[in-house]
Amino acid sequence: MHGMNSPTVHPAQRIVDLGFGFILSGALSSVAELGVADKLVQGPRSAASLAEELGVHAQALYRVLRLLASVEVFSEDAAGLFSLTPAAEYLRSDAPGSLRAAVRMLTQRIFWAPTGEMVDTVRTGQTPFDRIFGKPFFDYLHHDPAQGAVFHQGMSSLSDMENGAIAASYDFTGLSSVVDVGGGHGGFLIEVLKLAPQVRGVLFDHGQVLAGARIAQAGFSQRCALEEGDFFQAVPKGAEAYVLKRILHDWNDETCVRILRNCREAMAEGGRVLVLDTVIPPGNAPHGGKVLDVMMLASLPGRERTEEDFRKLFAQAGLKLSRILPTPSALSITEAVAA
Template structure:
């Protein structure tokens, strides 16, 4: 049974109000409301005593989120957890608390509010708002940088396993995860292919929070610091670029891909793990993410044809696009002969 689509006017109004729901979600996540409901439903008054907030304001935000399926409100006005609200807890398997705080932080929120100017000029207002480009700002602001990297790890944990299992790494000996963050994806690759060795490649301050050793793979994975704009570790069979190229312009992406092409062993390949925008009007997570990139970064989500052009300029050839159970695809490139 299919649901009836909203009236056109209702659709427009709901889309226009969407930022209010995002704001409420960010607020109660930051306050830690979900953690306070583990033992059972509580009123907004009791929650406010525990959290040091205004009871009426908290009630109104929770009432909105309950109407959206995040939390429930019972006849006594007490709020409880739903399966969605469980994911806002800080200490739970698959928690998305850090992901919500990352997605709703000011580095995305503020530039999105000036999207009309971006569309007029083709340039993000990020540098003007924050005084420097996106990643330079994250490097200079420890709190914002930590929120971003924790959030990306949280978001990636949902997809790492399904994506890693969508590709057969078993024929290869060595894989480099470029800009691999805390190592979540590489851990899944090492688990799926017991004979392969890994290199987690990123900046030193990111690698400081690596999870490789805790996962038991210190003997099969080394850490390498460096700048993928300059060079990447040499001699590997597979170079993974997961959620990397979508951050950058075509020109910069070609440079990164050329570095991989120069470094890889004979018969090697590059795996770009990003969304691949399909044709047509169907909803797709990559279309939302693409406009997020438009607002805050110089990058974009790309179509299969656009990936093919990038690879060709870097001396590579698009060999196949492998779908995964997530919104991401694995776009494989080999050396052009």
């Protein structure tokens, strides 16, 4: 496998490398699942000694680690001992900004299996998810708590990498109240509360998600309420800002308009809706949103959107696009106000 992004890769080799991409995903998935990186914190070890401790097959583990070492995740020395690399550090459970849970989520069967049937999706425009798993994406997660936990922990892990930088990209200091709609465990809202001492927050989500909320342990119980509910029905009333972070991209246009309209009806006079999703730019340049968009295509009814797409959604919900602010992450802050 040549360096995936190296400009010297022959075009034919690029096609072959891309074709093999799922092998790397599978290898990464297996070591994240097994927690291999945690076992290397004390120093280099052989695959055999790791395999013995983990209760797995030594030669199989060696072969997977050898592949990952070729792409700078782990490295093998002349004595056959594997050690952590800067990239492998992120697979440790306790590393700052750990991505172990994120990798487990991204390579979960809920994404993996439908992606393997992409040609059907392109033929029909429909995800095979319901056929493979027996029910739509979020219903399935709701009914399989183990898969649901992997998903929500993974989302929190992925979000922790970006939350601080995104919150700092918007001036929340002039606001008194912010509702994080479908805000999960509260990672983003915590960053807003840190940056803007006068904000009172509401973390709004399903009860089983709020059970994992981190508001109290972050010390913000006094300034932030947890509220259970369903954003398809209604959202908490009277706030100045409604945050929809990685929410709209999960749903088709019609459903998005319903969610946005609920925010429009609930918000205080002069309020705003902040959509935190990727905004796909024109042109051929690589963009995280383009990858995410096809992941959505495979497993969910949603998609990533362009500026024009957001303009249209807002108009149907009685809102208008006021500005789009870039952030250091792949997400942008798309602000809408009353039309």
